[in-house]
Amino acid sequence: MFNALKGMLVTLSTTLRKPVTAQYPKQHLPLQERQWGFPALTWDGEVGEPYCVGCMVCVRMCPTQCMSGTMIDNPKHAEGESTRRKIIGDFEINLGRCILCGICVEVCNFDAIEMSHEHEISHYARNGRRVDLPMLLDMGVKYQQESNWIPPTKKKAAVAAAAKAAAEGGAPAAEAEAGEDTAEKESEA
Amino acid sequence: MTEAQRLESVDILVNMGPQHPSTHGVFRMVLWVDGERIVDCDPHIGYLHRGSEKLSEGELYSQIITLFDRLDYIGNFNTELAFVGAVEKLMNLAVPERAEYIRVILCELNRISSHMLFYGTMGLDAGAMTPIMYGFRERERIQNLFEAVTGARMMHNYFRIGGLREEPPDDFVARVRGVLPAIEQGIEEGDRLLTYNEVFLARSRGIGVLSGQEALDYGLTGPSLRASGIPDDIRAIEPYSIYDRFDFDIPIGENGDTWDRYAMRVEEMRQSVKIVKQALEQMPESGPIKAQVRGIPRPPKGEAYFRAENPRGEIGVYLVSDGGDKPYRLKIRPPSFANLQALRPMLRNTYVADAVMVLGSLDIVLGEVDR
Ligand code: SF4
Ligand code: SF4
Numbered sequence: 001m002f003n004a005l006k007g008m009l010v011t012l013s014t015t016l017r018k019p020v021t022a023q024y025p026k027q028h029l030p031l032q033e034r035q036w037g038f039p040a041l042t043w044d045g046e047v048g049e050p051y052c053v054g055c056m057v058c059v060r061m062c063p064t065q066c067m068s069g070t071m072i073d074n075p076k077h078a079e080g081e082s083t084r085r086k087i088i089g090d091f092e093i094n095l096g097r098c099i100l101c102g103i104c105v106e107v108c109n110f111d112a113i114e115m116s117h118e119h120e121i122s123h124y125a126r127n128g129r130r131v132d133l134p135m136l137l138d139m140g141v142k143y144q145q146e147s148n149w150i151p152p153t154k155k156k157a158a159v160a161a162a163a164k165a166a167a168e169g170g171a172p173a174a175e176a177e178a179g180e181d182t183a184e185k186e187s188e189a
Numbered sequence: 190m191t192e193a194q195r196l197e198s199v200d201i202l203v204n205m206g207p208q209h210p211s212t213h214g215v216f217r218m219v220l221w222v223d224g225e226r227i228v229d230c231d232p233h234i235g236y237l238h239r240g241s242e243k244l245s246e247g248e249l250y251s252q253i254i255t256l257f258d259r260l261d262y263i264g265n266f267n268t269e270l271a272f273v274g275a276v277e278k279l280m281n282l283a284v285p286e287r288a289e290y291i292r293v294i295l296c297e298l299n300r301i302s303s304h305m306l307f308y309g310t311m312g313l314d315a316g317a318m319t320p321i322m323y324g325f326r327e328r329e330r331i332q333n334l335f336e337a338v339t340g341a342r343m344m345h346n347y348f349r350i351g352g353l354r355e356e357p358p359d360d361f362v363a364r365v366r367g368v369l370p371a372i373e374q375g376i377e378e379g380d381r382l383l384t385y386n387e388v389f390l391a392r393s394r395g396i397g398v399l400s401g402q403e404a405l406d407y408g409l410t411g412p413s414l415r416a417s418g419i420p421d422d423i424r425a426i427e428p429y430s431i432y433d434r435f436d437f438d439i440p441i442g443e444n445g446d447t448w449d450r451y452a453m454r455v456e457e458m459r460q461s462v463k464i465v466k467q468a469l470e471q472m473p474e475s476g477p478i479k480a481q482v483r484g485i486p487r488p489p490k491g492e493a494y495f496r497a498e499n500p501r502g503e504i505g506v507y508l509v510s511d512g513g514d515k516p517y518r519l520k521i522r523p524p525s526f527a528n529l530q531a532l533r534p535m536l537r538n539t540y541v542a543d544a545v546m547v548l549g550s551l552d553i554v555l556g557e558v559d560r
Contacts, residue, residue, distance in 0.1 A: 004387055
């Protein structure tokens with residue numbers, strides 16, 4: 001009897017605490033910064049085109065083969081506006097098949113794909129969540145704005161340069177260098 | 190018809206599952222009952238079979254980690270560790286110190302979150318609604334932490350061959366430290382709420398008894414084996430990763446009944462907290478988190494068996510490589526599958542009402558039973 005009473009005291013004391021649950025569809029708990037929603041393509045605002053050059057590495061490495069895409073010549077490159085010689089033509093991800101593994105993000109060398117915060121994607125049609133390039137870019141732009149996105153390679157280079165500068169005791173000249181790095185890498189494609 | 194013939198009784202066959210709320214997944218038990226007493230039991234598995242072993246033969250090593258996430262979907266980190274451990278063993282790869290510590294911290298937290306879920310469902314099986322609410326509350330803290338580290342709550346895909354995917358967030362250590370007192374308090378409260386509750390004791394003491402010898406014969410591992418009095422924990426008898434650097438106890442049961450199997454897990458949570466604390470103390474502040482591995486790893490020709498202590502028992506991965514980028518053969522030794530075989534001797538001569546509790550005390554995850 002005694003132990004049952006002790007248990008009841010636990011319940012009582014918990015009643016007085018602040019609840020940890022939220023009324024879900026109406027209320028949302030804050031997402032963690034790294035939270036993985038479905039993958040989205042990022043938008044290069046400076047040039048006005050996607051980061052993605054259509055190299056298809058992510059398509060090959062995706063464990064569920066839920067992506068497809070084509071690579072085309074970049075008209076902006078011919079006009080000299082962009083350093084990307086090739087660019088993505090169409091791109092489709094079947095989000096209904098995506099298992100949110102993040103491998104596509106990991107293998108992309110061009111900062112072109114990111115796990116966005118999009119996670120509520122229920123749909124009535126069976127294949128209703130095949131998303132095409134404009135939609136993916138929409139998702140991407142939304143994510144970029146939400147999270148003050150900096151291209152990961154740039155960020156990494158900046159961190160490395162800052163560490164180097166700190167080690168040498170000099171002023172950090174990270175930003176400019178990092179920018180050149182990514183530009184070079186992109187034009188290699 | 191004579192009097193004796195009319196009173197002759199027959200065993201009734203009762204089908205339980207696969208869509209039964211308390212079978213912990215899609216699992217079917219066929220019970221032969223004589224009145225309220227179970228005469229025999231026949232477990233049917235395979236509803237969740239996805240062919241993980243065969244699928245692995247067609248996937249790159251980096252992609253297989255996603256399959257392992259989905260094997261034991263409550264102890265994901267521990268399952269991932271078993272696979273990357275096997276590949277690392279075959280490649281003879283040294284994992285950076287810092288990565289090992291982060292792995293151990295995540296694995297032990299995962300063990301706590303898995304046992305928290307067990308604690309909740311055990312209460313539910315016994316007819317108590319409250320523990321599952323509290324269990325989930327504590328589990329949620331850990332799950333949030335995982336989300337901050339890996340981006341995903343359950344399917345992390347975070348361990349890599351030779352290390353980790355990415356550096357954990359800057360406040361990782363602080364957050365783990367912050368979450369530990371709450372968990373400790375949660376374990377205490379859970380203990381007070383359920384462990385010695387008279388009704389719970391009456392329902393679980395002396396039910397589903399399995400002797401130590403029987404447990405060994407059936408190949409049980411993990412807390413279910415230790416409840417029968419066999420001190421066998423792979424973290425201690427054959428330390429993998431860096432488990433030899435921590436000081437922790439292995440709880441052992443006396444009777445091998447349902448209550449012992451429950452109490453083992455509650456005690457194990459405390460030990461896990463202890464390990465996490467030590468790991469946080471010893472962890473190097475900075476350093477590499479991944480060894481030098483080629484983008485697409487190709488382990489040398491050969492074979493390796495790696496075993497690790499999953500929240501449910503010994504998970505073993507037997508890997509045969511022909512030197513290519515995909516395994517030639519991959520065999521998984523799942524703990525729940527072996528543990529489930531002991532259900533039959535455990536259930537004999539118990540009552541139907543206890544069947545659910547005995548099954549619950551084995552803490553099976555159908556994802557790895559059926560793989
Ligand atoms: S997202 Fe990245 S990896 Fe995929 S096609 Fe575009 S550039 Fe290549
Ligand atoms: S997250 Fe994984 S499954 Fe989804 S598109 Fe990327 S690689 Fe494919």
